[in-house]
Amino acid sequence: xxxxxxxxxxxxxxxxxxxxxxxxxxxxxxxxxxxxxxxxxxxxxxxxxxxxxxxxxxxxxxxxxxxxxxxxxxxxxxxxxxxxxxxxxxxxxxxxxxxxxxxxxxxxxxxxxxxxxxxxxxxxxxxxxxxxxxxxxxxxxxxxxxxx
Numbered sequence: 001x002x003x004x005x006x007x008x009x010x011x012x013x014x015x016x017x018x019x020x021x022x023x024x025x026x027x028x029x030x031x032x033x034x035x036x037x038x039x040x041x042x043x044x045x046x047x048x049x050x051x052x053x054x055x056x057x058x059x060x061x062x063x064x065x066x067x068x069x070x071x072x073x074x075x076x077x078x079x080x081x082x083x084x085x086x087x088x089x090x091x092x093x094x095x096x097x098x099x100x101x102x103x104x105x106x107x108x109x110x111x112x113x114x115x116x117x118x119x120x121x122x123x124x125x126x127x128x129x130x131x132x133x134x135x136x137x138x139x140x141x142x143x144x145x146x147x148x
Contacts (some may be wrong), residue, residue: 001026002039004047009035016047065132068107072130072138077101082147083123093120093144098128102140121146 001023008014008091012021014089018039030036053061075143077098082090098113115129 001032004039004043005035005036007035016051018044018047033043062134065134065136068137069130069132069136072102072107072139072140073104074139075102076141076143078143078145080145080147081123087123087146088145089121089123091121093126093142098140098142102130116139116142 002018002020003026004037005013005015005019006016016146018143019036021036026036026038031038079093079097079101081093084090095111095114095116098114098116102109109130113131115131117127119144120126123146125145126144128140130138130140132138
């Protein structure tokens with residue numbers, strides 16, 4: 001019997017999958033638990049429509065993320081910090097400060113998505129990577145200057 005899963009079912013499939021199961025399993029377990037519904041032509045078309053809509057949304061979001069990454073690549077942020085001898089900072093430049101600077105420029109960035117190779121505790125050029133997910137990332141240049 002063909003059924004459409006309405007919830008994720010372990011060892012069977014995910015929501016929206018059309019699977020073949022034994023009639024007794026469907027009637028005695030899946031249907032009473034509202035885990036699945038019979039796969040009628042109307043429901044199959046509905047599921048296919050929802051899957052197409054979901055794929056279109058996903059493609060649109062991915063395109064927006066790629067566009068944002070293109071704009072962010074090569075951005076240089078400059079921070080002015082107090083420093084002592086040997087160009088060591090009193091403190092450091094944190095991912096929170098980098099995220100705030102990017103937000104000021106109009107990008108919506110969460111500090112947890114930013115990665116810095118080492119803590120930025122010295123003056124000079126540094127790099128941060130913004131990982132947006134789905135294998136997309138942007139490299140941001142960080143310039144730390146001494147406070148006058």
